[in-house]
Amino acid sequence: MRQNVKRLVRSCLNQYQTRQCSSKVQRDSPFPTSDIKLNSDLCLKTSLSEPVVGLPPAIFSTPDSSASESRITTLSNGLRVASEKQFGNFCTVGVVIDAGSRYEVAYPSGVSHFLEKLAFSSSKSYGDREKILHSLEKHGGICDCQSTKDTFIYAASAESNGLNDVIRLIADVVLRPNITEEEVEFARQVVSYELENLNIQPNQDPILLELIHAAAWRDNTLGLPKLCPPENIDKINRHTLFTFLRSHFTPERIVLAGVGVEHEALVEAAQKYFVEEKPIWEENQSLGSRLEVDPSIAQYTGGLITQEKDLSDVSLGPTPMPELAHFVLGLESSSHRDDDFIAYCVLNMLMGGGGSFSAGGPGKGMYTRLYTQVLNRYHWMHNATAYNHAYGDSGVFCIHGASHPSQIADVASVITSQFVGMSRNLDVVDFERAKKQLQSMLLMNLEARPVVFEDLGRQVLFTGIRKRPEEFIQKIGAITKEDIYRVAKRLLASKPAIAALGNLKNLPEHRAIEEALLSKDGKISRRSRFTLF
Template identity: 45%
Template sequence: MSSRLTRFITSLTGGRPPPLQGPPASASVASATASGRPTVVSDSHRRQSPLLQTPLTKASTGSRMAEQAKPAAAYAKDNENVLIGRLSNGLTVASMDRIGTGCTVGVVISAGPRFQAGFTKGVSHLVEKMSFGSTRAYPNREHLLSEIEQCGGIFDTQSSKDATIYAMSANPLHLDRLVSALAQVVCRARYDSDEVVAAREKVRFDWEAMEMSASPEPILTDLLYSAAYQANTLGFPKFCPLDNVDSIDRSEVLRYLATYYRPERMILCGIGVPHQPLMQAAESYFADQPDWLAGSAGAAAQQPDNSVAQYTGGEARVEKAHSQMHAALQLPELIHIGLGLESCSLSDEGFVASCVLNMMMGGGGSFSAGGPGKGMYTRLFTRVLNRHYWVNSAQASNQAYADSGLFAIQASAPPQQCRDLCNVIVRELHAMTDRLPHDQVQRAKKQLQSMLLMNLEMRPVVFEDVGRQILSSGERKPPQYWTEQIEQIEERHLRDFAKRMLLSRPSYVAYGPQLSLAPDYSQVLEWMADSGAAKSAASSVYSRIK
């Protein structure tokens, strides 16, 4: 999935890339059929399909197709309806019965990195790494995986700034077993000391893999949030700092779970399953309180942090030498920078405009396999990557949450061009307030609409869309609502929103070698404050390369 589309769905559904679509941002919980794993079908299910007793004629085929047309159309209309129920303990149950042979069932929890106030930073990362381990009913991970595989299922866990998701995709004939396994994973997990030790090693491996990667985008994004929301909510780290790994023990994990893994903060969501069987399974397996609420951890639980995100702006710099592995692979020595502005929340009237603006800015790497559909006509391609041979990458992003949002451009270039790169990015941010060509606006709108609709054809994406919308607003708005909102956006809406963002204090991060060549924060503030100076500085960059 393209990164621009991922980021639009992210903003649309609450600040996180669609789950279950593949690494690195999200590991897939695609349907069992699509994954290549066998789909389990019982003999009783096969007997439901009657054998053909008489050959079909052309006339009978046409009449049968005509008879089926109306019910299919009616079902297509009804399958966008989301049914919502609630258990006595506060857990919400949501379902959408769609056409298809598979289902995706999972739990969306209002817990994640932004809720780490009062805890050692990184505890949510360790909790994510310990998912699908031993539980009350399954003595070890292998027993649990065997149960899921017998249902023809696959599974995944992901966390974003404001939510943690546990999901499975399998054959809906095994709905009861799937919900039972989910309840064990979410509410009856042991989180014993050995699993905490193993999770620490997984966290260290994550850091090693990210630092060896040619693209440190996850690290840069975490730095950008730490600069934008200093020491509060969205600024808390997604990845556990290495200095904190050994200080997080089992008691702190259980205290975190007792604070945030509570039924009233959970949504059990099923796509491709009828509502009543899902409610019955929820009553059977989720009606009791989670295990950690009954013990000493429950007594030590603190009040959940419901504070509003405070955008501060600021700077973060991390010097990172060019590794020997990168040199051996002949990867270029690059400085990665990020420049962000406060955007808007999910409920803000400018939210859809921010998504269109993000799509219009677009961007990507200096090499892109593909044609116009891959974003080659976006502004960061035509105005930055195509004009400056030394720019390795330039990518816009827009993340929206319940109370704030962040619009940013991340880019990379050799250290000698880092100052010029900052000039160019500042110029592009200010250029969003100029007259925007009509064809660019229309292209961004159509591309956004088509990508949204195409991705919502995938069951796992619908699962997260439903779960996140209900988690943030208590309801799920259908795709037609969003396509109509996108269609109403005009050029003036984009310019007005860009002017509004430029009033905020910029967030600036730099990561890589030779950071002495990168401009300091005071210089970035000066450029951002004076749009004329920024454009003049960027123009001088253009003149030097002609």
């Protein structure tokens, strides 16, 4: 009891002294009472802009650009190894391969789709997928495989001290897969389910992506489908898959990239598992046959591809999606090696767009042209988004619009007028904002280690070097309004590629769209309607 009384008396004395000190500071200080603290009398006597007397001078860190420089080594078999240091205990490593659906001209379309689903299955050193995943889990790792029109990427992120084990695993699943008949049959089921799911889900973007590529490069290279056509599911077998692997997964077409690793350690692991250990098809000559790789350059054709489809019931329930018809208009742009590539990227950011229900700041596109001039003006437009798809030898710049089928003709007219308007009346504020947004997006994306890995692998694969982000920032800043006008006119000089999906009875004719792109206002005559007769 006596101790509690002492604590109470001591607490009261402390509070009294505190109030006395605070009141003295308040009387002597010119600052508001709310800004005063108990030790403010000392703080007011200390300058924030001059060094503190008696303390040693501060030592500040300086950025070392050489610490993050990319290093590239070519091994004896032609495989390239690229690395970049990065702070942290984790790394991202994998291979980027010059393969994909554009090289399937001599194969049933869908081989890349199958191989993507068969990735990280059983291999020579790993009996099944479970053993592969268990091996990665020992190092806190995850893995993934993605195929595009022109590349295959096998990658894993794990602790840096497990680099050797991760490289061994990636080399095994890429160069020494088993691809058993059971795994092929399972892949058939997965592909079938994926195709069925794509047809019933509200998001039709993957199908539209296939359609616009098929319209832009009809029956050649980039126009070949990435998704396996239903009629080819039973045609693709183990022999076909190994033939594709033997022909395209060769060392000179592969880049082994790593971010957050020591270059010497990566080269040593690559020598061990990619050079000294041979691919399974070299050890067993009966696995597939060797075919010449298609060297064709993408030939842009333009044209119209439509797919009539009932989308009235793709999203039922208490908050169903409205029935939509989709229209995509594309014009030939440039490859990512072209001098105008950066200008097209700025133009893409300037047009921007999105869905009518999107929310967010400038990064979400609220101040882009397709928002301010389309979505904010036409309430019946459900979507208006610009895309620029660039590859090693060609590209397509397109705008996707969606609305109720009864408004599809108006959607086409709005989009053609936006294409025509690109070549004039460019607001300076919008233009400068687009460049800043592109620069910030580039830098923010490169804060993610997997993005740096993919950027490193792709650049080394297609150009042999990796350009630093600072170079792209400088090039973006150097783009002028005249550059935008010039590339916009270059777009309008090409033949339109058109993809449409849904109820298309009100779709304008291809000829009417071409005429609108050549007119001054870009408007399509309402008398023009699509017909099969």
